[in-house]
Amino acid sequence: xxxxxxxxxxxxxxxxxxxxxxxxxxxxxxxxxxxxxxxxxxxxxxxxxxxxxxxxxxxxxxxxxxxxxxxxxxxxxxxxxxxxxxxxxxxxxxxxxxxxxxxxxxxxxxxxxxxxxxxxxxxxxxxxxxxxxxxxxxxxxxxxxxxxxxxxxxxxxxxxxxxxxxxxxxxxxxxxxxxxxxxxxxxxxxxxxxxxxxxxxxxxxxxxxxxxxxxxxxxxxxx
Amino acid sequence: xxxxxxxxxxxxxxxxxxxxxxxxxxxxxxxxxxxxxxxxxxxxxxxxxxxxxxxxxxxxxxxxxxxxxxx
Amino acid sequence: xxxxxxxxxxxxxxxxxxxxxxxxxxxxxxxxxxxxxxxxxxxxxxxxxxxxxxxxxxxxxxxxxxxxxxxxxxxxxxxxxxxxxxxxxxxxxxxxxxxxxxxxxxxxxxxxxxxxxxxxxxxxxxxxxxxxxxxxxxxxxxxxxxxxxxxxxxxxxxxxxxxxxxxxxxxxxxxxxxxxxxxxxxxxxxxxxxxxxxxxxxxxxxxxxxxxxxxxxxxxxxxxxxxxxxxxxxxxxxxxxxxxxxxxxxxx
Numbered sequence: 001x002x003x004x005x006x007x008x009x010x011x012x013x014x015x016x017x018x019x020x021x022x023x024x025x026x027x028x029x030x031x032x033x034x035x036x037x038x039x040x041x042x043x044x045x046x047x048x049x050x051x052x053x054x055x056x057x058x059x060x061x062x063x064x065x066x067x068x069x070x071x072x073x074x075x076x077x078x079x080x081x082x083x084x085x086x087x088x089x090x091x092x093x094x095x096x097x098x099x100x101x102x103x104x105x106x107x108x109x110x111x112x113x114x115x116x117x118x119x120x121x122x123x124x125x126x127x128x129x130x131x132x133x134x135x136x137x138x139x140x141x142x143x144x145x146x147x148x149x150x151x152x153x154x155x156x157x158x159x160x161x162x163x164x165x166x167x168x169x170x171x172x173x174x175x176x177x178x179x180x181x182x183x184x185x186x187x188x189x190x191x192x193x194x195x196x197x198x199x200x201x202x203x204x205x206x207x208x209x210x211x212x213x214x215x216x217x218x219x220x221x222x223x
Numbered sequence: 224x225x226x227x228x229x230x231x232x233x234x235x236x237x238x239x240x241x242x243x244x245x246x247x248x249x250x251x252x253x254x255x256x257x258x259x260x261x262x263x264x265x266x267x268x269x270x271x272x273x274x275x276x277x278x279x280x281x282x283x284x285x286x287x288x289x290x291x292x293x294x
Numbered sequence: 295x296x297x298x299x300x301x302x303x304x305x306x307x308x309x310x311x312x313x314x315x316x317x318x319x320x321x322x323x324x325x326x327x328x329x330x331x332x333x334x335x336x337x338x339x340x341x342x343x344x345x346x347x348x349x350x351x352x353x354x355x356x357x358x359x360x361x362x363x364x365x366x367x368x369x370x371x372x373x374x375x376x377x378x379x380x381x382x383x384x385x386x387x388x389x390x391x392x393x394x395x396x397x398x399x400x401x402x403x404x405x406x407x408x409x410x411x412x413x414x415x416x417x418x419x420x421x422x423x424x425x426x427x428x429x430x431x432x433x434x435x436x437x438x439x440x441x442x443x444x445x446x447x448x449x450x451x452x453x454x455x456x457x458x459x460x461x462x463x464x465x466x467x468x469x470x471x472x473x474x475x476x477x478x479x480x481x482x483x484x485x486x487x488x489x490x491x492x493x494x495x496x497x498x499x500x501x502x503x504x505x506x507x508x509x510x511x512x513x514x515x516x517x518x519x520x521x522x523x524x525x526x527x528x529x530x531x532x533x534x535x536x537x538x539x540x541x542x543x544x545x546x
Contacts, residue, residue, distance in 0.1 A: 148463055152456045156446045165442055166460060169435040170467050173474035180478055194480040202470075213463055220455040231340060231350035236415050240354045240408035244361070247400055248513065255520045262527055263540075269531075270540050 004089040005097045012101030015074075022070060026106045027113065030063040034117050045122050052121030053182035056131065057138075057175050060110055064139060065167060067106040068146040069160050071098060072218070076154050085222050092211035095218065099140075099147045099211070107139035123182070130185040130192045137199040138178040144210035145170050151217035174202060305386055305526045306535040312519045312526075319516035326509035330356060334502035342499065354412040355499070360507040362405035364514060365433060368398030372440070373465045376458030388454035389529070391461065392444060393522040397514050399437035405430055425476040432471055436464045450529065 016023055037055045038048055075081040084094050114135055118128035149167040153159040181195035230237045334356040342352035372394045379387035409427060410420040421427065440457050447453035495503075530536050 145467075148459075152443060152460055153446075156443075158446060162442055162446050165435070166439040169432050169439065169471070170464070172432060173467075173470045176474045176478050177480070180480075184479075198480060209466070213459065217456065217459055220452060220459060223452060223455075227335070230353065233349060233351035233415055236351045236411045237353055240411040241357060243407050244357045244404050247404060251397070251400055251517055252520075255517060255524065259520065259524045259527075262524055266527065266531055266536070266540055270537065 001089060001093065004087070005093050008084075008094050008097035009101050012098055013104060016101065016105040022067075023105045023109070026063050026067040027109045029066060030059050030110055031113070031117070033059040033062060034120065038120070048121045049123065049186070052118070052123050053127075053131070053179040055121070056114070056117055056135075056182070057179045060135060060139060060178075061142065061168065061171050061175060063110065064107065064142040065146060065164055065171075066160075067102070068143070068150045068167070069163060071102050071147060071150040072154055073150075076221075081218070082222055085218060091215035091218060095147060095151075095214040096207075096211040099143050099214070102147075103140050103143045107135075107143055110139060111135045124186060126189040127182050127185050130189060130196075131182045133196055134178045134181040134192075134199060137196060137203050138174045141174050141199070141202045141206045142171060144206040144214075147214040148210060148217050151214050151221055154218075154221040174199065177202075305389075305530050306533065308386060309523060309526050309535075309539075312523045316516055316519050316523070319512050319519065323509055323512040323516055326505055326512060330502050330505035330509050333498065333505060338498045338502060339496060342496070348416055351412060351415040354408050356502050356506045358405060358408040358412055359503055360510045361401045361408060362430065363507060364510045365398055365402035365405050365430065368394050368401060368514060369433060369437070369461075369465070369468075372398060373461045376461045380455060380458050380462075385454075385529075386526075388458060389522055389525045390518075391458060392454070393518045393525060394514075395437060395440055395444075396521065397517050399434065399441065401510070401514075402430060402434040402437055406434065425472070428475045429468075429472045432475075433468070436461075436468070440464070 034055060037051065041047060041051065072081060075084070085091055087094070111132055114132050115128050118131055123131065146163075146167050149163050149170075152166065153163045156162060177195045177198045181192040181199070184191040184195065228234055228238070334353060338353070340350055342348040342355070372391045375387045375391035375394070378384065379391060406427070409430070413422065413427075414420050440461050443460055444453045444457040447456060527536060
C-alpha cells in the first residue's frame with residue numbers, strides 16, 4: 001500500500017522538477033507580494049515589525065492557493081486521474097501522496113525563503129526561527145484543506161477564482177495562530193509554544209480527515 | 224406618531240436596520256415569484272410548441288395562468 | 295395508514311404538497327410578524343437593562359437576534375439535507391439544501407447589517423473585529439462559496455454532490471474558525487458581545503424577540519418551499535407528471 005504512496009510521490013516530484021518554472025512562480029509570487037507591502041504602507045521600522053507576521057501569512061495563503069490550482073489539473077486533463085481513481089489502493093492515500101509532493105515543491109521553498117522575508121520586515125532572529133516553525137507546520141495544513149477545494153473545482157469554469165472563495169475562509173484558523181506565533185515571540189520565544197502546539201494539532205487533524213474528504217471530492221468530480 | 228418615528232432620537236439606526244430587512248426580504252419573495260412565473264410560462268410555451276399539431280392549444284395556454292395563481 | 299417518510303421524497307408527490315403548504319406558512323408569517331412588531335414597538339419599555347441602559351436603538355434586537363439565529367440554523371439544516379442526499383442519494387434532499395441556502399445567506403447579511411446599525415449607537419462603531427461579527431462574516435462567505443460552486447458546475451448531479459461536500463467540510467471547520475477568532479491568543483479570550491442570558495431579559499422584550507424568531511422561521515419555510523417548488527419544476531420539466539400538471543386534459 002505504501003509503495004503506491006511512494007510511487008505517486010516520486011512521480012509527482014519528478015514531474016514537478018521538470019516543470020521548474022511552475023514551482024518557482026509560486027515562490028516568486030510570494031516574494032513579490034511580501035515586498036510590495038512596505039512600498040504601499042511605508043518603510044518605517046516599527047510599522048513593518050508589527051505588520052510582518054500577518055503579511056507573511058497572508059502572502060503564504062495566497063501563494064499556496066495559486067499553486068493549488070495545478071494540484072490535480074494536469075492529471076485530470078490527460079486522464080491519469082481517472083486511472084488513479086480506478087486503482088485498488090485507497091484513493092485517500094494517493095491524495096495524501098499528491099499533497100505531500102505538492103507541499104515539497106511549493107510549501108517547503110516558502111519555509112526556506114522565510115528568513116529573507118523576516119529580514120525585510122526587521123523581525124528578530126527568534127521571530128524568524130518561530131516563523132519558519134510556524135510556516136513548516138501551517139503550510140501543509142493549507143495544502144491539505146486546499147486539496148479538497150482543488151478536487152471540487154476540477155474542470156469547472158472560473159475554477160481559480162472560485163477556489164479562492166471556497167478555500168480562503170477555511171484558512172482562517174491557520175492564519176490566526178500562524179501569525180500569532182510570530183507576533184508573541186517578539187518578547188519571549190516560549191510564548192509561542194501554545195500557538196505552535198495548536199498548529200501541530202491542526203496538522204494532525206488535517207492529515208487524518210482532509211485526504212478522506214479530498215478523495216470523496218475527486219470521486220464526485222470524476223463520476 | 225412622530226415620536227414613534229424618532230425612536231428617542233435613534234430613528235436613523237432603527238429604521239436603517241428595519242428598512243434593509245424589509246427591502247431584502249420583500250425582494251427575495253418578489254424574485255421567487257417572478258422566477259416561478261417565468262418558468263411556468265416557459266414550460267407552457269414549450270409544451271405548446273411540442274403540441275402544435277394537437278387540438279387543444281387553447282387549453283394549454285389556459286392552464287398556465289391557473290397554475291401561477293396557486294402560490 | 296402508516297406514514298411513510300419516503301413517500302414524500304418523490305418530487306412528483308412533494309410538489310403539490312409544497313403548493314398546499316406555502317399559503318399556510320405565509321399566513322403564519324404575516325400574523326407572527328404583525329404581532330412581533332406591534333409588541334416590540336408598543337409594548338416594550340424604552341430602554342434595555344438597568345445601569346448604563348441601552349436606549350430605543352435596542353429595538354434592533356427584534357430583527358438582529360432572530361436573523362443571526364436563522365443564519366446559523368439554516369446552515370445546519372442545509373448541511374443536514376446535503377448529508378442526507380450524499381448518503382441516501384435522494385434528489386429531493388439536494389434540492390432542499392439548495393433551496394435553503396439563499397435564504398440563509400440573506401439572513402446572514404441581515405444579521406451583519408442590523409448589527410452594524412446597532413453597534414454604532416451602542417459601541418460607537420459600525421464594525422469591529424469582534425469574534426461574533428467576524429464569524430458571521432465568515433459564515434456569509436461559506437454560504438456564498440456554496441452557492442457559487444453549485445452555480446459554476448453545469449452537470450446537475452455533480453453540482454449537487456460537490457456543493458454538499460463543501461457544506462459538510464464547512465460545518466466541520468466552522469467551530470474551529472469560530473473558536474480561533476474568539477481566542478486569537480490561546481492563553482486568554484475576550485469578546486465585545488456581552489454574554490446573553492435569555493432569562494434576564496425583560497418579559498415583553500423576550501416575547502417580541504421570540505415571536506419575531508418564529509415569524510422568521512415561518513418566512514424561511516415559505517421561501518424555501520417556494521424555491522424548492524421552482525427547482526423541482528426546473529429539473530423535472532421533462533417528466534410526465536409535469537406535463538400533466540401543465541396540461542391536465544392530457545392534450546398530447
